[in-house]
Amino acid sequence: xxxxxxxWLRDEIENSILSxxxxxxxxxxxxxxxxxxxxxxxxVREALMQLDAIGLIEIxxxxxxxxxxxxxxxxxxxxxxxxxxEGLAGSLAARRLxxxxxxxxxxxxxxxxxxxxxxDSDAYYYDNEEFHKAIYAAGRSExxxxxxxxxxxxxxxxxxxxxxVRNRLSTSFSEHCAIVDAIFAGDGxxxxxxxxxxxxxxxxRFSDLVASMAAR
Amino acid sequence: xxxxxxxWLRDEIENSILSxxxxxxxxxxxxxxxxxxxxxxxxVREALMQLDAIGLIEIxxxxxxxxxxxxxxxxxxxxxxxxxxEGLAGSLAARRLxxxxxxxxxxxxxxxxxxxxxxDSDAYYYDNEEFHKAIYAAGRSExxxxxxxxxxxxxxxxxxxxxxVRNRLSTSFSEHCAIVDAIFAGDGxxxxxxxxxxxxxxxxRFSDLVASMAAR
DNA sequence: GTCAATGATCGTGTATACAAGAAGTGCTTT
DNA sequence: AAAGCACTTCTTGTATACACGATCATTGAC
Numbered sequence: 001x002x003x004x005x006x007x008w009l010r011d012e013i014e015n016s017i018l019s020x021x022x023x024x025x026x027x028x029x030x031x032x033x034x035x036x037x038x039x040x041x042x043x044v045r046e047a048l049m050q051l052d053a054i055g056l057i058e059i060x061x062x063x064x065x066x067x068x069x070x071x072x073x074x075x076x077x078x079x080x081x082x083x084x085x086e087g088l089a090g091s092l093a094a095r096r097l098x099x100x101x102x103x104x105x106x107x108x109x110x111x112x113x114x115x116x117x118x119x120d121s122d123a124y125y126y127d128n129e130e131f132h133k134a135i136y137a138a139g140r141s142e143x144x145x146x147x148x149x150x151x152x153x154x155x156x157x158x159x160x161x162x163x164x165v166r167n168r169l170s171t172s173f174s175e176h177c178a179i180v181d182a183i184f185a186g187d188g189x190x191x192x193x194x195x196x197x198x199x200x201x202x203x204x205r206f207s208d209l210v211a212s213m214a215a216r
Numbered sequence: 217x218x219x220x221x222x223x224w225l226r227d228e229i230e231n232s233i234l235s236x237x238x239x240x241x242x243x244x245x246x247x248x249x250x251x252x253x254x255x256x257x258x259x260v261r262e263a264l265m266q267l268d269a270i271g272l273i274e275i276x277x278x279x280x281x282x283x284x285x286x287x288x289x290x291x292x293x294x295x296x297x298x299x300x301x302e303g304l305a306g307s308l309a310a311r312r313l314x315x316x317x318x319x320x321x322x323x324x325x326x327x328x329x330x331x332x333x334x335x336d337s338d339a340y341y342y343d344n345e346e347f348h349k350a351i352y353a354a355g356r357s358e359x360x361x362x363x364x365x366x367x368x369x370x371x372x373x374x375x376x377x378x379x380x381v382r383n384r385l386s387t388s389f390s391e392h393c394a395i396v397d398a399i400f401a402g403d404g405x406x407x408x409x410x411x412x413x414x415x416x417x418x419x420x421r422f423s424d425l426v427a428s429m430a431a432r
Numbered sequence: 433g434t435c436a437a438t439g440a441t442c443g444t445g446t447a448t449a450c451a452a453g454a455a456g457t458g459c460t461t462t
Numbered sequence: 463a464a465a466g467c468a469c470t471t472c473t474t475g476t477a478t479a480c481a482c483g484a485t486c487a488t489t490g491a492c
Contacts, residue, residue, distance in 0.1 A: 053269035143293035
């Protein structure tokens with residue numbers, strides 16, 4: 001547990017939302033949360049305030065907090081922005097790549113290869129996240145890295161759903177290969193382009209997303 | 217005053233920070249703020265929590281809140297991300313432009329023209345903001361628009377400083393012209409490219425920024 | 433039978449009280 | 463005189479109390 005209860009609660013509730021324990025639209029009762037975590041309403045409220053500020057929940061004055069339901073269209077928009085940010089990270093990574101980042105990318109990339117070969121979508125889901133984070137870090141822009149990590153976090157549940165689509169695992173991995181090649185070759189524009197299409201949800205992938213969101 | 221004190225305080229303190237009334241590094245005493253605004257510590261704390269969540273201040277456990285000092289390098293990184301997001305907004309705007317958005321862009325653009333012609337950098341600062349917001353809106357991506365507005369808000373003080381640089385007003389406006397042309401021509405790639413360079417801080421503009429930040 | 437009005441109930445918004453840690457101050461000791 | 467330690471004080475973190483608005487149900491009227 002973190003040093004202060006408010007922060008701990010924020011992480012706890014955030015995780016519960018992102019892992020779909022609290023569903024979109026669900027009302028978050030302060031008293032219920034307080035008793036559940038064995039604290040008073042004060043730190044619960046502070047945690048909710050923070051989650052409201054980062055857009056995970058909505059606090060309607062005098063009417064309590066509800067988990068925001070982005071809906072397919074907004075999720076698409078979020079992926080669109082994510083694609084753009086990852087593209088930037090990739091282009092910076094290609095220009096600024098150093099030894100440590102190169103090794104981190106190589107390591108996470110080969111872990112993805114193993115999970116993809118094994119057809120283990122849960123393992124791939126985790127390794128994929130580490131791979132992308134390695135690219136964020138390689139861009140050497142702290143602010144960009146933070147933005148990427150935060151948005152990635154919010155999109156996590158949907159990224160996971162996407163991997164369930166048939167053949168997505170092997171497609172994803174082969175795209176990774178091209179991305180790694182571009183970054184290692186120092187080709188920033190190509191890395192940017194590849195990451196944009198890799199992360200974005202073009203064409204039929206949007207309907208796949210809608211379908212998987214509806215299936216929950 | 218907003219419907220609840222917490223939100224009002226958040227906006228109030230946020231504005232005070234962004235208008236440099238509270239300087240970077242300054243300690244924000246809960247009790248001082250509470251008495252200043254004539255409320256108790258509870259809503260003050262809730263406001264501070266939210267400002268911490270969006271990265272404007274840092275709350276160090278048991279040691280109070282301080283206004284974050286981004287420093288030139290981080291401000292540069294923020295502009296880099298802003299440029300990318302605005303580029304995306306511009307490319308979307310070029311593809312999705314409708315009548316209302318077109319009129320909004322035209323109107324704000326001509327207001328910029330007048331302020332630039334008058335050499336009124338304060339007026340231009342305001343009109344420029346409206347112009348950029350018109351482009352965000354024209355992209356028709358709510359999430360992107362929100363991200364742009366939020367980041368624009370945080371960069372506002374620095375954008376203002378930049379306009380003080382010699383000739384920046386007329387340069388900025390002529391860039392606007394090219395951007396408007398590209399968007400109206402439906403050339404998304406060109407709009408993206410132009411906005412990226414317009415917003416980003418390349419070359420000597422970075423040293424201008426550093427100089428103006430130091431001069432405060 | 434349906435709709436509206438009024439009162440009861442529940443939950444949020446704010447203030448205050450209390451607990452606990454951090455920073456500053458003054459004393460002692462070397 | 464400088465450094466270390468204890469004590470005091472100030473500020474934050476959490477709990478609780480109270481006030482007010484929203485929601486819901488019950489009752490009455492049409």
